[in-house]
């Protein structure tokens with residue numbers, strides 16, 4: 001019995017002796033950060049008698065890292081066969097990301113200063129928080145460049161997606177960027193590229209770590225002016241200028257050649273003139289100030305207006321010839337209608353224009369008219385008046401102070417008379433023929449002169 005025990009002790013000593021080449025067996029299960037795990041170290045050979053000393057040591061990456069905090073060790077002895085035992089030490093600890101890629105050493109010391117040790121690398125699978133770097137504000141036309149990274153073991157796959165604005169579902173367009181580097185690049189960004197982007201790091205096919213980032217694109221669109229620019233006198237002028245931009249721009253309204261701000265606002269500004277008068281017409285400028293760019297848009301406000309038929313618009317009856325003058329002022333220039341002329345085939349209309357004043361003179365053979373109506377109109381409205389007829393004595397008033405008009409009237413009347421004679425004569429001629437010529441009428445041309453005081457057009461015959 002004693003002999004047997006001795007041999008057993010001897011056996012262990014020998015094995016330990018030769019065991020300088022035999023190393024302890026260290027078993028490390030797959031380690032996951034945060035999950036408590038146990039490492040085991042088994043002394044080589046089978047011993048009997050006094051148990052060896054098993055110690056664990058650890059060295060971290062930093063110089064002062066020398067032990068795993070919160071560890072526990074457990075020594076176990078297992079009877080294999082009668083009298084022979086297996087000695088094992090179990091090191092239990094909570095693995096952390098910091099423990100990854102470090103090493104543990106298990107040292108087995110036998111009696112008589114015989115030691116053997118084994119060192120193994122500790123791999124801990126872990127994933128840290130997702131980090132996004134890069135500028136979240138980008139000017140339109142430039143490149144958006146974001147980088148998503150996550151510290152993990154083993155490496156994670158990184159994907160980028162854009163959140164659609166309508167629902168918080170992931171947009172269909174995930175960016176096919178390199179899943180290892182996690183770089184997101186969008187060249188020539190537009191305003192539509194603004195929004196929330198989500199970076200997802202997939203670790204070991206099961207853990208998804210996300211981080212979202214809000215990208216804002218700095219941009220400005222051309223200012224837009226809305227509202228009617230042609231207004232009637234007395235109406236309300238209302239023009240709105242707006243410029244779509246980010247960040248919002250400051251909109252100001254000014255009038256050309258005047259630097260007083262008429263109105264201003266953020267994003268848009270409305271110019272309101274409650275009672276428009278002639279002096280309000282002209283060019284207005286909308287300025288959009290956006291960071292250090294300035295965009296302007298101009299608009300021309302035109303005022304449409306027309307005066308009543310002016311006093312001095314009269315009819316004069318001399319001999320058989322009725323001459324009427326009708327004067328009105330306006331913008332755009334008024335045009336005249338003489339309902340009287342609907343009953344006449346022979347007449348002359350002379351129009352003279354001076355600035356915004358239009359003087360329409362009609363000469364017609366009188367057929368016993370009592371009232372002559374004159375109608376002037378433009379885009380603004382229509383004005384009309386009944387002109388009074390003043391009878392003039394044929395010779396008495398034809399003084400030199402009357403100017404050329406009576407001569408024109410006389411000339412026109414003479415022409416009309418001559419034409420009538422021609423007319424009667426031609427009628428007489430056609431009467432002899434089989435069929436009368438229907439188109440045998442006399443017209444006076446109607447013309448509008450832009451700058452000249454007045455213009456007389458000689459009659460022609462068709």
Ligand SMILES: *[C@@H]1O[C@H](CO)[C@@H](O)[C@H](O)[C@H]1NC(C)=O
Nearest residue numbers: 060062063064065066067069
């Ligand atoms: C190790 O040193 C760092 C600074 O170098 C210190 O922050 C840390 O607390 C130290 N750790 C221990 C366990 O002493």
Ligand SMILES: *[C@@H]1O[C@H](CO)[C@@H](O)[C@H](O)[C@H]1NC(C)=O
Nearest residue numbers: 056057058066067068070071
């Ligand atoms: C385990 O913790 C103890 C202190 O509780 C420490 O002395 C020892 O070095 C640690 N072991 C390892 C392997 O870090």
Ligand SMILES: *[C@@H]1O[C@H](CO)[C@@H](O)[C@H](O)[C@H]1NC(C)=O
Nearest residue numbers: 077078079080082083084085
């Ligand atoms: C192992 O054997 C020893 C005697 O050799 C005995 O005292 C001990 O209880 C045994 N242990 C187990 C777990 O069987």
Ligand SMILES: *[C@@H]1O[C@H](CO)[C@@H](O)[C@H](O)[C@H]1NC(C)=O
Nearest residue numbers: 140141142187188189190191
């Ligand atoms: C940027 O995009 C805009 C609109 O999509 C396009 O008009 C422009 O040509 C692009 N510029 C470059 C440099 O690609």
Ligand SMILES: *[C@@H]1O[C@H](CO)[C@@H](O)[C@H](O)[C@H]1NC(C)=O
Nearest residue numbers: 156157202203204205206207
């Ligand atoms: C990992 O993902 C790939 C593809 O998505 C799949 O084929 C594979 O089965 C997954 N592995 C595990 C362990 O889930």
Ligand SMILES: *[C@@H]1O[C@H](CO)[C@@H](O)[C@H](O)[C@H]1NC(C)=O
Nearest residue numbers: 163168196198210211212213
């Ligand atoms: C995006 O991130 C912010 C803050 O990190 C969070 O409050 C928000 O809920 C996230 N949105 C989505 C859709 O994940």
Ligand SMILES: *[C@@H]1O[C@H](CO)[C@@H](O)[C@H](O)[C@H]1NC(C)=O
Nearest residue numbers: 254255256257258259260261
């Ligand atoms: C208008 O601008 C001129 C120079 O363009 C300046 O001299 C003048 O002081 C300005 N007036 C006002 C009221 O700002």
Ligand SMILES: *[C@@H]1O[C@H](CO)[C@@H](O)[C@H](O)[C@H]1NC(C)=O
Nearest residue numbers: 250252260261262263264265
């Ligand atoms: C323009 O805006 C400023 C404030 O930004 C305000 O003090 C000023 O009165 C505004 N001017 C006009 C004409 O609205």
Ligand SMILES: *[C@@H]1O[C@H](CO)[C@@H](O)[C@H](O)[C@H]1NC(C)=O
Nearest residue numbers: 233234235274275276277278
């Ligand atoms: C508009 O202005 C004119 C001239 O200044 C004035 O006679 C008129 O009463 C004003 N009308 C209104 C509605 O204010």
Ligand SMILES: *[C@@H]1O[C@H](CO)[C@@H](O)[C@H](O)[C@H]1NC(C)=O
Nearest residue numbers: 139140218290291292293294
């Ligand atoms: C705005 O001005 C700053 C400096 O004043 C300059 O660095 C920047 O490029 C300018 N931005 C634009 C869009 O011109």
Ligand SMILES: *[C@@H]1O[C@H](CO)[C@@H](O)[C@H](O)[C@H]1NC(C)=O
Nearest residue numbers: 312313325327359361405454
């Ligand atoms: C209109 O023109 C005629 C000449 O064609 C002139 O005699 C008359 O005085 C003018 N009337 C007015 C109001 O200007």
Ligand SMILES: *[C@@H]1O[C@H](CO)[C@@H](O)[C@H](O)[C@H]1NC(C)=O
Nearest residue numbers: 371372373383384385386387
């Ligand atoms: C002019 O007289 C006619 C007939 O008398 C009348 O119907 C018309 O309303 C009058 N027009 C004006 C503007 O007074």
